[in-house]
Amino acid sequence: MAAPDAATLDRIAARVLALPPAPLRLRIAIAGPPGAGKSTFAAALVDRLGPEAALVPMDGFHLDNAILSARGLLPRKGAPETFDALGFVRMVERLSTDSEVVIPGFDRARDIAIAGAAVVAPSCRIAVVEGNYLLLRTDPWRQLAPLWDLRVLIAPPADILESRLIRRWLDHG
Secondary structure (H helix, E strand, C coil): CCCCCHHHHHHHHHHHHHCCCCCCCEEEEEECCCCCCHHHHHHHHHHHHCCCEEEEECHHHECCHHHHHHCCCHHHCCCHHHECHHHHHHHHHHCCCCCCEEEEEEECCCCEEEEEEEEECCCCCEEEEEECCCCCCCCCHHHHHHHCCEEEECCCCHHHHHHHHHHHHHHCC
16 A cells, blocks of 8 residues: 555644643544555554554454354454444543553454554553544444544545455455
């Protein structure tokens, strides 16, 4: 995937740095559909913001394939109902109340969530959270709305999304 536009990154970084400081840490939402470039953009933003920023991906909250199979949801993996949405909401809440927050990760090659894969350290003053459903207006996702200090929607045209998703799945065999 192409690198994010430097001017856009600079503009968003400046907006983040202009926010009033939070008592513990700011929570920045980077949302968009699959293939939009959220992960790439969020990682580049964290780099721009420096050592006080941390990347917090939503993907670690995928339900396990065994649970999805038992619920008949495995073919829809990645849809809103295939995540531990309430667990994710609680984690985002904790980013503003707990000095250290242990977060899960996701191994795309093995298609599994990994508990305790990373730590948002006490030194982190800006949590850049990325995921598909951060701005979704249905329960339980809507509980996230008041938690964000800044929201960024990445929304490329449908033809770009389609080509990126096809490439992603071809690359995964």
